[in-house]
Amino acid sequence: MGASWLHGACNENPLAPLICRLGLTLYRTSGDDSxxxxxxxxxxxxxxxxxxxxxxxxxxxxxxxxxxxxxxxxxxxxxxxxxxxxxxxxxxxxxxxxxxxxxxxxxxxxxxxxxxxxxxxxxxxxxxxxxxxxxxxILSGGQRLMIQGYDLIIKTLSKDLNIHLNHRVTNISYGCKKVVVTVEGERNFVADAAIITVPIGILKANLIESNMIPASMRELCELLILITVVYCSIHLCTFSYFNINFYVHFIPKMN
Ligand SMILES: Cc1cc2nc3c(=O)[nH]c(=O)nc-3n(C[C@H](O)[C@H](O)[C@H](O)COP(=O)(O)OP(=O)(O)OC[C@H]3O[C@@H](n4cnc5c(N)ncnc54)[C@H](O)[C@@H]3O)c2cc1C
Known part of the structure; x- marks a missing residue:
């Protein structure tokens, strides 16, 4: 079971117009006091x-x-x-x-x-x-549950994109105005720029070598702790569903 909630059903949320355009059904599960x-x-x-x-x-x-x-x-x-x-x-x-x-x-x-x-x-x-x-x-508008989940949104956003699945990045280096992304098997991808969106846990574990990640950011990662939680809820209301989420969240360490 994957993501289904739109957190913050308001125009400020960039997903809202896309959801409107796709005509997805949303159920309100809470108001602003999220x-x-x-x-x-x-x-x-x-x-x-x-x-x-x-x-x-x-x-x-x-x-x-x-x-x-x-x-x-x-x-x-x-x-x-x-x-x-x-x-x-x-x-x-x-x-x-x-x-x-x-x-x-x-x-x-x-x-x-x-x-x-x-x-x-x-x-x-x-x-x-x-x-x-x-x-x-926190965005206003409370929480809305998408009955079909995020699947259709992902499919729409990824349309016509050249996506390489199952390519584990091992190194990202920048030099001569080019970024070289190396994946397992030593294959390289060269581009003008790269947006790195791997989870912080990956950076913290140094699983990707890179001269693009400043030392200050690596130090910042050290301040965060990684928590894996099983979140389980049963709701019996206007409709019934059983939802088990495996969440990985980052929170600041307290002094
Ligand atoms: C069970 C569950 C339910 C959730 N429900 C909701 C919800 O209803 N609504 C909501 O808004 N949010 C929900 N969330 C949270 C939401 O899914 C996350 O906040 C969101 O996916 C984070 O996106 P991200 O791109 O930062 O990271 P991710 O989605 O974790 O993407 C990171 C990607 O990096 C890839 N990666 C890691 N290492 C490498 C590497 N070395 N090389 C290449 N790729 C690599 C991973 O395979 C992954 O695909 C849910 C999360 C979980 C776990």
Whole structure:
């Protein structure tokens, strides 16, 4: 199962006009508050460990409390020069504001909200940076699910392009205003310019030699950690689908 979501259904998103032109069917799964709510509450129902449905009113109220807690963590961020985890900041906020603490089922719902945040960043809350978690530029328009996936988009974009699959690049060198890309088997491709879009993990592992990648960028790669996560969700709403994603995400290391 591959990519199916359009993150940010707005004109600013360069994929939006193409999707419109292809007439692909999109389903709205969430509004603008994407980091905290990748799926709107109306499209999911919570159940406790005994299989009893959690009242939607409680889910909404605890959601509001969670927002207040996060708002309070902004003060913690201002007060502390050094970075800390979101989890640590939440704990400070709950010490200061006992009225925001939740008990019993409400507390389980609060933990679920924290889990949703963790699933967005694909790390535990004790690894999410308080200073950076909300610094990402997120396109407006919320999330839309393309029922046919990205397949048709890839096919349209790649039409008439000369694509060489199964060519593992081993070296990229620049000199005399030409780029030489060497693949396994020592075959060379020569061009005026090259756009290198291999994942950072490839650069970090030095799998491609190149005089085009500045030392500063290699050092930057060292600051990033690579995480492989299995993300699993079951949704039973207006339509049913079972979605298992294997995500590889990069996040800044915390000090
Ligand atoms: C299961 C899954 C579901 C996802 N769902 C969504 C979604 O719904 N919506 C969304 O917007 N995003 C989704 N994503 C994220 C999205 O797929 C990635 O953000 C996107 O593919 C990144 O594109 P990229 O070109 O940077 O890297 P990649 O797509 O990883 O492309 C890098 C390419 O470099 C190639 N490569 C590596 N080393 C070499 C080498 N030495 N020589 C030649 N080639 C090399 C790799 O084979 C690969 O083809 C999903 C990701 C996963 C894993």
């Amino acid at each position: 980091v905290l709510y990748d799926h709107d509450l109306e499209s999911c129902t919570l159940f406790d460990m005994d299989g009893h449905q959690v009242p939607q009113k409680m889910v909404i109220e605890v959601g509001e409390t969670f927002k207040k807690i996060l708002k309070e963590t902004e003060n913690v961020r201002i007060e502390h020069h050094d970075d800390m985890s979101v989890l640590q900041a939440i704990s400070i906020v709950l010490d200061r504001h006992p009225e925001l603490r939740q008990e019993g089922l409400s507390n389980e719902v609060l933990q679920w909200y924290i889990c949703r945040m963790e699933s967005w960043f694909v790390v535990d809350a004790d690894m999410i940076s308080l200073k950076s978690w909300d610094q990402e530029h």
